[in-house]
Amino acid sequence: MKIDGQCHCGLITYEAEINPENVSICHCTDCQQLTGSAYRVTVSCALTExxxxxxxxxxxxxxxxxxxxxxxxxxxxxxxxxxTTGTGEDAAEIGIRLGTVNQRRDLAPTKQKWCASALPWSASIEGLPGSPGE
Structure with a gap:
C-alpha cells in the first residue's frame, strides 16, 4: 500500500510502500515517554521503501x-x-509513526508488544463518553 505523510507543521514529508499488516502498538515505557501518551502506534516498512x-x-x-x-x-x-530506525540489522527497517500517515484511518493495529508496561486502563476506553469535536 502506498502511503504519504508529514509532521504537524509540514516541514518533514515522506512517501512509503507498506504492508498494512505491519501496524503495531507498543506499550513500553520509552514509547510512553517519547509520545507523552499511553502507547505508540507504528507501521513498519523496509528502508528501501x-x-x-x-x-x-x-x-x-x-x-x-x-x-x-x-x-x-x-x-x-x-x-x-x-x-525511527536503528543500527546494524535494525537499520534495514523504518518505523513510521501512524499519527503522521495521511491514510491512518485505513490502518489498524494487528499486534501489541511490551504489554507488561501497558497502563491498566488503556484497553478499556471504548465505554468512555465522547464527542465529535471540542
Missing part, C-alpha cells in the same frame, strides 16, 4: 533495553515524532 520528500528531521538517539541504539526522527520545528 521509504523516501523523505521534504525537510530533514532532528535525531534523538536512545538505547533500548536490549542495548541497541534507536534513532528517533522528529521535526525540529513542531517536535512531532515522524519515524
Amino acid at each position: 521509504f523516501d523523505l520528500t521534504g525537510g530533514a528531521p532532528k535525531i534523538y538517539v536512545k538505547h533500548g533495553d536490549n542495548g541497541r541504539r534507536r534513532y528517533q526522527m522528529f521535526c525540529p520545528n513542531c517536535g512531532a515524532p515522524v519515524y
Whole structure:
C-alpha cells in the first residue's frame, strides 16, 4: 500500500510502500515517554521503501533495553515524532509513526508488544463518553 505523510507543521514529508499488516502498538515505557501518551502506534516498512520528500528531521538517539541504539526522527520545528530506525540489522527497517500517515484511518493495529508496561486502563476506553469535536 502506498502511503504519504508529514509532521504537524509540514516541514518533514515522506512517501512509503507498506504492508498494512505491519501496524503495531507498543506499550513500553520509552514509547510512553517519547509520545507523552499511553502507547505508540507504528507501521513498519523496509528502508528501501521509504523516501523523505521534504525537510530533514532532528535525531534523538536512545538505547533500548536490549542495548541497541534507536534513532528517533522528529521535526525540529513542531517536535512531532515522524519515524525511527536503528543500527546494524535494525537499520534495514523504518518505523513510521501512524499519527503522521495521511491514510491512518485505513490502518489498524494487528499486534501489541511490551504489554507488561501497558497502563491498566488503556484497553478499556471504548465505554468512555465522547464527542465529535471540542
